[in-house]
Structure formats: structure tokens, C-alpha cells
Amino acid sequence: MIPAKFDYVRPSSVDEAVSALTSGGEDAKVIAGGQSLLPLLRLRFSYPSVLVDVGGLDELRGVRDLGSALEIGAMTTHYELTRDPLIAAHCGLLAQAAGTIADPAVRHRGTIGGALSHADPAGDLPAVVTALDATLVVTGPSGSRTIAPADFFTDYLTTSLAPGEILTAIRVPKLDGWGYRYEKFHVTAQAWAIVGVAAVARRSDGHVAEARVGLTNMGSVPVRAHAVEAAASGAEASGAALAAAARSADEGTNPPSDLRGAADYRRHLARVLTGRALAVAAGLS
Structure with missing residues (x-):
């Protein structure tokens, strides 16, 4: 497919980029690496009036x-x-x-x-x-x-x-002294995550002093798993305790159902992957 017609601007500063976006109105788009936007343009899912290319702005690197x-x-x-x-x-x-x-x-x-x-x-x-x-x-x-x-x-x-x-x-x-893990379940190495879990944890005296968990593809926006964090914080740094905390990973989520997985399947994956991610973040493996 061929994209719809648009104007193209390559500013030399952030101020110029902002000015070009403002002049272009609501239909103006920023293009950086283009890995997500270019497919949308080719399929005509996006119709920008102007593309503002910030790829030359070294101040943003x-x-x-x-x-x-x-x-x-x-x-x-x-x-x-x-x-x-x-x-x-x-x-x-x-x-x-x-x-x-x-x-x-x-x-x-x-x-x-x-x-x-x-x-x-x-x-x-x-x-x-x-x-x-x-x-x-x-x-x-x-x-x-x-x-x-x-x-x-x-x-x-x-x-x-x-x-x-x-x-x-x-x-x-800076999370110096914190453990971390990103667990991702996908069909192929290049595919989008069916479910992903980002976890960080800080240990103290054999317990999890604090934990933070973010979920990929469990709703229309990234989800912060507050129930898991509350259950894990203060818990013993053991596989059983963290697996128990992970059972609430899908609370408050609204995962999609599509060709890659039903909503219930994603809820199951979120619980399993959260347990794995917390265990590694807490230094158990």
C-alpha cells in the first residue's frame, strides 16, 4: 500500500519541532524511528497532515x-x-x-x-x-x-x-540493590507479547521489603498490579509466598481476547509469569 499524501518537516531543534506540530494541528504526527508509525501509514490506518521528523535531534539522545x-x-x-x-x-x-x-x-x-x-x-x-x-x-x-x-x-x-x-x-x-525481571510470553521471538510482566523487588532480612509489578497486554493501557505489590511487600522471600502473591496478578485487569489468546488464558499467564518474575527479582533464582 502507498501512504496518503502528507507534508514533511525535519526540524533542527525541539522548539522547531513543537512549532511545526502546533502549525500542523491535531493531524500532525511525530516520526522518530518509524517502526510503529510507518506500517500504519502504509495501511492507511493513519492520515497525518504533516510528519515532523525528530530523527536528527541529537539533544533527544x-x-x-x-x-x-x-x-x-x-x-x-x-x-x-x-x-x-x-x-x-x-x-x-x-x-x-x-x-x-x-x-x-x-x-x-x-x-x-x-x-x-x-x-x-x-x-x-x-x-x-x-x-x-x-x-x-x-x-x-x-x-x-x-x-x-x-x-x-x-x-x-x-x-x-x-x-x-x-x-x-x-x-x-535508580534502583541500586533491587532485583528485577521481565517475563514475556510470545509465540515467536519477534512477536508482540501475549502477556508480559515487569517486576522489581528489594529484599531485607529474608523478606521482600518492597515490590513493583507492571503488566503488558492485560488491558487497554499498561497495568500496575497493586494487589500483587501489597501481598508481596513484607512477605517471606520464598517461592510459596511469592506464588501466593502472584495469584492476584489479574485483579482489576481487562485483558483482550484475540486470535493469540482468550482473556482467561491471559489471566492465567499473568499469574504464572508474575510468580516467576517476582521469584527472580527477589533473588530466588
């Missing part, structure tokens, strides 16, 4: 140490996430999850900002930043503001980005 947190530029690729020494040292969950995305070709082009802005609940990184309590930094005509993941992802393929706004950075707290 790289990882910076802010002291208690890392700031990741939105144009940082999945491959770069897997290789960056700061992420490896302070936020291994993000590197681990990025390494499971699609294939090497996609990981070299796809960006963290593009993945989050696309807001596909079957994507891996939305659930990861949700579990990490990340902060999303967006820039628009009125300046910059920060948004929590729970407020950023509003519905299927929908975010709270206002017209003219661009996701410019992601701030993730």
Missing part, C-alpha cells in the same frame, strides 16, 4: 545521570538501552526488556520515546516504565511538564499528550 535518577532522551534506541553502562548499573530491568523487543533491525531503529508515545499495551516498555515509577517529560507550546505513567497512558494507542507536545525524556529512579 543519550542517558544522563541526575544523581538519584537517570534521564533518558526520547530518541535513545532500544539497542542503546541494552548497551548503556548507566542503565546496566542502575536500571537493569529497562535494558533487559528492551533486549526482548522484536529483532535487531527494529531495536537499532526503534526508540523509547516512540514506543511510549505509540502507547500500544502489547508493547514492552509501557509496562516497564509503569513498574519503575518513571516520570515522562514532555515539551510543548507552553513549555515543559512532567507526567506519571498512570496519567500518560489513557487508552488503547492514546496518551495525554496535548496538541503540539512531544515526549522529550524519561526519568527513571
